[in-house]
Amino acid sequence: NAGVTQTPKFRVLKTGQSMTLLCAQDMNHEYMYWYRQDPGMGLRLIHYSVGEGTTAKGEVPDGYNVSRLKKQNFLLGLESAAPSQTSVYFCASSYVRVGEQYFGPGTRLTVT
């Protein structure tokens, strides 16, 4: 039982490049989330999904897109990376209670 996994663990992008972060969970959770964590800013919700085929905007959605084609996967896309998107990205999932989330190990993204 791997829990929540994230791919890749580290990535360096040049401004304007695109990439997709993959999150996978094997706990059959309905809800999945993408956060970014920056020094002094805490965890901020980017997008979330309440079930397969659904997505919704969080607090800081601009510059990101998401897809939840399969229940176990939640993808976060950056179409045109900017230095302001340098951050640590965490994926999380939960069964029903939104506050009881399981986090993945994070992806450290640097945009130069």
Add this chain to the structure above:
Amino acid sequence: RKEVEQDPGPFNVPEGATVAFNCTYSNSASQSFFWYRQDCRKEPKLLMSVYSSGNEDGRFTAQLNRASQYISLLIRDSKLSDSATYLCVVIGGSGGGADGLTFGKGTHLIIQP
């Protein structure tokens, strides 16, 4: 006033001592509350839920004060391994869903030998 506020610390506490810190929230309609811990360069992990009647799990006690709009976390007999950042989570709004979820910025705790 910010939605969810925590004293960033650091709290430097000797091993074996008792330490407590609070998390204040601005939305009086907030429904659910949680504490997470996050070790350096690791992911947050759920520590405990905070119930209206309080919640105790071993050396950890969480309490909710709705009148003053804060939750608290008390750690007794602190261990070196308790050194971490403690994040509060408040879920506000009428639906109690993810759109009302806010993480505090965390309180950094350092247990000293």
